[in-house]
Amino acid sequence: DIQMTQSPSSVSASVGDRVTITCRASQDISTWLAWYQQKPGKAPKLLIYSASSLQSGVPSRFSGSGSGTDFTLTISSLQPEDSATYYCQQAKSFPTFGQGTRLEIK
Amino acid sequence: QVQLQESGPGLVKPSETLSLTCTVSGGSISSYYWSWIRQPPGKGLEYVGYIYYSGTTDYNPSLKSRVTISVDTSKNQFSLKLSSVTTADTAIYYCAKGGGGIAANYWGQGTLVTVSS
Numbered sequence: 001d002i003q004m005t006q007s008p009s010s011v012s013a014s015v016g017d018r019v020t021i022t023c024r025a026s027q028d029i030s031t032w033l034a035w036y037q038q039k040p041g042k043a044p045k046l047l048i049y050s051a052s053s054l055q056s057g058v059p060s061r062f063s064g065s066g067s068g069t070d071f072t073l074t075i076s077s078l079q080p081e082d083s084a085t086y087y088c089q090q091a092k093s094f095p096t097f098g099q100g101t102r103l104e105i106k
Numbered sequence: 107q108v109q110l111q112e113s114g115p116g117l118v119k120p121s122e123t124l125s126l127t128c129t130v131s132g133g134s135i136s137s138y139y140w141s142w143i144r145q146p147p148g149k150g151l152e153y154v155g156y157i158y159y160s161g162t163t164d165y166n167p168s169l170k171s172r173v174t175i176s177v178d179t180s181k182n183q184f185s186l187k188l189s190s191v192t193t194a195d196t197a198i199y200y201c202a203k204g205g206g207g208i209a210a211n212y213w214g215q216g217t218l219v220t221v222s223s
Binding site for chain 1: 214
């Protein structure tokens with residue numbers, strides 16, 4: 001199976017900061033990658049699919065990039081409501097998730 | 107707006123079978139993939155498996171011998187059965203629209219299933 005590794009495991013940033021989360025696949029997955037946001041007690045929410053396509057209704061401060069094995073989720077200007085855990089997920093073969101990145105607002 | 111709702115027992119005994127149903131409203135179950143994803147308390151997400159409306163399935167290799175996902179298009183529902191459960195199967199179980207190469211864009215609220223005697 002394809003292993004997904006996210007970094008960092010946790011990050012703390014201030015409102016207005018630019019935040020970047022990375023995800024690395026154990027083998028080439030082209031652009032078969034999605035990003036999800038999960039807040040405590042809630043189901044995950046799809047942010048990005050196909051590595052860089054913004055899901056309808058998601059704020060434009062979220063963006064995704066990458067292909068092959070290395071991917072990035074960027075929040076251009078951090079807002080208080082962005083405090084959450086973020087997961088990447090590959091869809092090249094049977095789906096697998098990264099371990100998650102917890103984002104805290106300072 | 108598609109909505110999904112999980113239903114089933116919240117407590118299952120070890121060695122027994124976990125059974126959950128996901129009811130889809132606001133849209134047809136036809137022509138899409140549908141998934142079960144779980145999350146042990148305080149831990150990350152794990153795909154259990156998914157089904158196409160026609161009945162084609164794919165399962166997590168680590169669970170394959172114990173998992174069955176089925177679909178009932180007449181009821182707009184799909185279901186999960188996980189046999190021979192242990193305490194390691196205790197988790198919040200989510201149903202979602204998506205699977206295969208399609209990202210999960212609609213999710214149920216999740217249901218906590220505890221495996222305990």
